[in-house]
Amino acid sequence: MGPAMIRFGSFRLDTANQCLWRGEARVALTPKAFGVLRYLVEHPGRLVTHSELLEALWPATYIEPGVLRKYILEIRRVLGDRLDTPVFIETLPKRGYQFVASVIDESAGMLSAAGTKRIVGREPALVELGGYLSKARRNERQVVFITGEAGIGKTALADEFQRRARVDAPDVRIARGQCVEGYGGTEAYYAVLEALGQLCRGSEGESVVQTLAAQAPTWLVQFPALVKREQREMLQREILGATRERMLREIGEALETITSEKPLLLVLEDLHWAHASTIDLISALARRRASGKLMLMGTYRPVDATLAEHPLEAVKQDLLVHQLCHEIALHPLEESEVAEYLAIEAEAGAVPEGLAGLIYRHTEGNPLFMVAVLEHMQTRGLIAVAQRRLSGVPRRNGLGRLRVCARALSRSLLSANCPGTQSADAQANGAVGRGTRGRSRRGSNCDGSPLRRGRRLATCHQVLAACGRDRRAAV
Numbered sequence: 001m002g003p004a005m006i007r008f009g010s011f012r013l014d015t016a017n018q019c020l021w022r023g024e025a026r027v028a029l030t031p032k033a034f035g036v037l038r039y040l041v042e043h044p045g046r047l048v049t050h051s052e053l054l055e056a057l058w059p060a061t062y063i064e065p066g067v068l069r070k071y072i073l074e075i076r077r078v079l080g081d082r083l084d085t086p087v088f089i090e091t092l093p094k095r096g097y098q099f100v101a102s103v104i105d106e107s108a109g110m111l112s113a114a115g116t117k118r119i120v121g122r123e124p125a126l127v128e129l130g131g132y133l134s135k136a137r138r139n140e141r142q143v144v145f146i147t148g149e150a151g152i153g154k155t156a157l158a159d160e161f162q163r164r165a166r167v168d169a170p171d172v173r174i175a176r177g178q179c180v181e182g183y184g185g186t187e188a189y190y191a192v193l194e195a196l197g198q199l200c201r202g203s204e205g206e207s208v209v210q211t212l213a214a215q216a217p218t219w220l221v222q223f224p225a226l227v228k229r230e231q232r233e234m235l236q237r238e239i240l241g242a243t244r245e246r247m248l249r250e251i252g253e254a255l256e257t258i259t260s261e262k263p264l265l266l267v268l269e270d271l272h273w274a275h276a277s278t279i280d281l282i283s284a285l286a287r288r289r290a291s292g293k294l295m296l297m298g299t300y301r302p303v304d305a306t307l308a309e310h311p312l313e314a315v316k317q318d319l320l321v322h323q324l325c326h327e328i329a330l331h332p333l334e335e336s337e338v339a340e341y342l343a344i345e346a347e348a349g350a351v352p353e354g355l356a357g358l359i360y361r362h363t364e365g366n367p368l369f370m371v372a373v374l375e376h377m378q379t380r381g382l383i384a385v386a387q388r389r390l391s392g393v394p395r396r397n398g399l400g401r402l403r404v405c406a407r408a409l410s411r412s413l414l415s416a417n418c419p420g421t422q423s424a425d426a427q428a429n430g431a432v433g434r435g436t437r438g439r440s441r442r443g444s445n446c447d448g449s450p451l452r453r454g455r456r457l458a459t460c461h462q463v464l465a466a467c468g469r470d471r472r473a474a475v
């Protein structure tokens with residue numbers, strides 16, 4: 001892989017300048033730790049053994065494998081990652097590490113192998129999204145929300161849609177901003193600035209910067225690296241005392257110019273953590289009368305937004321009523337879709353009879369837990385794998401042990417105690433019920449409210465992490 005800008009979560013790995021960025025800020029990392037991170041990011045979604053890492057980074061030199069531990073610790077610290085619940089780097093005891101987050105090679109504009117995992121059950125949603133993109137390319141601005149509980153597959157759907165858009169509609173520029181818990185919530189327009197920064201650094205960045213200079217100086221000054229010192233001082237004088245309304249107006253006009261010829265797909269992830277200013281902007285863009293080749297696609301968890309009394313839910317409802325936005329509410333997978341997923345994982349191998357039903361029942365069709373339970377079964381040796389692919393169950397294990405394993409796991413998952421949910425349940429039911437049309441249509445065997453289910457899912461995260469702990473080394 002040549003020089004590249006590789007994005008994961010809210011970070012960008014800049015291989016040309018050998019550094020790591022978070023938004024506009026450079027993150028301090030020692031050269032050796034950078035080398036380790038780079039190797040893992042460039043080989044995502046698979047085990048990288050200690051010896052492979054040592055061989056790649058220190059060829060012809062004997063280095064104690066224990067040294068890697070020090071660099072991994074440093075990397076985890078700067079990424080804010082945790083050993084017990086890894087978001088980026090998972091430790092596979094005595095073997096090595098695996099980069100588990102999706103990565104996007106921004107310079108090549110392609111999703112990597114880890115980001116192109118096959119998803120099931122989302123074809124209608126992908127077709128619907130494709131229809132909105134076609135409209136946006138015909139100059140009809142589109143605002144779409146992808147909603148659903150934690151782990152339901154909002155990001156996976158957004159990734160797959162972007163991947164298809166890159167192939168089917170290469171004229172579409174794509175920019176993505178990630179809202180971050182407790183961080184994006186305190187910095188105005190955090191995710192939008194991140195996406196705009198990508199556009200400014202992209203292949204046609206020059207013209208985007210010029211448009212911002214002419215129409216949105218209050219935005220351009222947010223990117224000090226992109227403007228010369230004299231211009232920066234001039235801009236700063238010009239925007240003295242600028243109001244929030246002015247920023248909104250400016251970016252609305254600038255985006256209109258930016259999308260007047262070439263379409264733009266703007267993806268804003270996890271809006272339940274967005275600063276209120278970002279929601280104002282979405283609302284203003286949806287209400288603008290002028291045309292534009294813009295599709296804004298936002299993902300969020302309605303339950304989290306409702307519980308936090310976030311302005312997003314009310315804004316979305318209002319936009320829906322006025323037919324100014326669309327919502328794709330994701331539902332748990334059906335049993336047949338779980339079976340389809342297993343068949344894909346098995347490739348040519350046989351899927352043991354009853355496994356799909358077992359996993360479906362114990363995960364309630366939540367894709368995150370489907371994937372996690374499957375992985376748990378693999379690490380317990382209950383499912384045979386070859387090259388990370390499910391290839392059947394050794395006969396002597398049979399479904400009996402699988403059942404015991406799944407039952408034990410799901411008992412701890414589903415019996416999670418949810419203190420104090422009673423009154424909040426009613427609140428969440430009312431608001432969430434509107435935003436997740438037809439959820440009851442699906443055959444979830446969970447009898448709780450969306451809130452209770454959400455809490456259980458959160459507890460599931462913890463239980464699954466605990467299940468995995470015994471197989472992780474002490475790094």
Ligand SMILES: Nc1ncnc2c1ncn2[C@@H]1O[C@H](COP(=O)(O)OP(=O)(O)OP(=O)(O)O)[C@@H](O)[C@H]1O
Binds near residue numbers: 117148151153301341
């Ligand atoms: N339709 C699907 N088919 C197969 N796997 C899926 C599907 N949807 C999601 N997954 C897998 O489930 C896991 C969780 O999905 P994802 O991260 O997209 O959920 P999310 O809704 O974005 O969660 P969060 O609210 O935490 O951001 C990922 O490993 C993803 O690959």
Ligand SMILES: [Mg+2]
Binds near residue numbers: 154155156
């Ligand atoms: Mg997500």
